[in-house]
Amino acid sequence: GQQLNQSPQSMFIQEGEDVSMNCTSSSIFNTWLWYKQDPGEGPVLLIALYKAGELTSNGRLTAQFGITRKDSFLNISASIPSDVGIYFCAGLHDVAYAGGTSYGKLTFGQGTILTVHP
Amino acid sequence: DGGITQSPKYLFRKEGQNVTLSCEQNLNHDAMYWYRQDPGQGLRLIYYSQIVNDFQKGDIAEGYSVSREKKESFPLTVTSAQKNPTAFYLCASSTTGWQPQHFGDGTRLSIL
Numbered sequence: 044g045q046q047l048n049q050s051p052q053s054m055f056i057q058e059g060e061d062v063s064m065n066c067t068s069s070s071i072f073n074t075w076l077w078y079k080q081d082p083g084e085g086p087v088l089l090i091a092l093y094k095a096g097e098l099t100s101n102g103r104l105t106a107q108f109g110i111t112r113k114d115s116f117l118n119i120s121a122s123i124p125s126d127v128g129i130y131f132c133a134g135l136h137d138v139a140y141a142g143g144t145s146y147g148k149l150t151f152g153q154g155t156i157l158t159v160h161p
Numbered sequence: 162d163g164g165i166t167q168s169p170k171y172l173f174r175k176e177g178q179n180v181t182l183s184c185e186q187n188l189n190h191d192a193m194y195w196y197r198q199d200p201g202q203g204l205r206l207i208y209y210s211q212i213v214n215d216f217q218k219g220d221i222a223e224g225y226s227v228s229r230e231k232k233e234s235f236p237l238t239v240t241s242a243q244k245n246p247t248a249f250y251l252c253a254s255s256t257t258g259w260q261p262q263h264f265g266d267g268t269r270l271s272i273l
Contacts, residue, residue: 073259074259074261076261076262078264083266083267083269084266084267085165085167085251085253085264085265085266085267086204086251086264087264088261088262088263091261131203131204135259135261137259146192146209146211146217146258146259147257147258147259147260148206148209149194149204149206149262151203151204151205152203153201153202153203154201154203
């Protein structure tokens, strides 16, 4: 099946620093998503990318859909303490099932744990 | 407010017992999903449903069952056949199967 390699696994940074994390795969994805999860809560969608080469920003967050459709990165600029959490990439691809129909399946990376020191 | 509600927040299961986790959404989404999250393993798909009265197995369906009798509801039953049920369970929904998924706040299941 599809697999995503997300790196780094964890990051310890000082407040105000910029952060970069990425996901790579040997498979092609139609859509890339980036989520943030706080402890004990569900993931929250940060950015969605739909086209190869697309660069999208959401406040201090910027993400790009790789040209090859096999990778994506997320940058966080000028980090603040509330950026602490686990960041997940997820790739959406078509999966066929019985009856000739298909659905879009999300495959998740392992997550990047971000710690920000004040 | 529109959203996805999971209940209970915490659940304890005894040996040999089936337990059911609730997931309700008022977003009018067609597609709903159940994921299991273990430390260091990301999210793994248990079951998904593209439309009412239809659902399909995901990657780790053994020991679990679901139903989709109403558009807004997608309950998950963890059966006694699931030998390692301790995990954080997340429900998600999307407008269609090819749109970004939005998650509830999860249910943490533990064994007594």
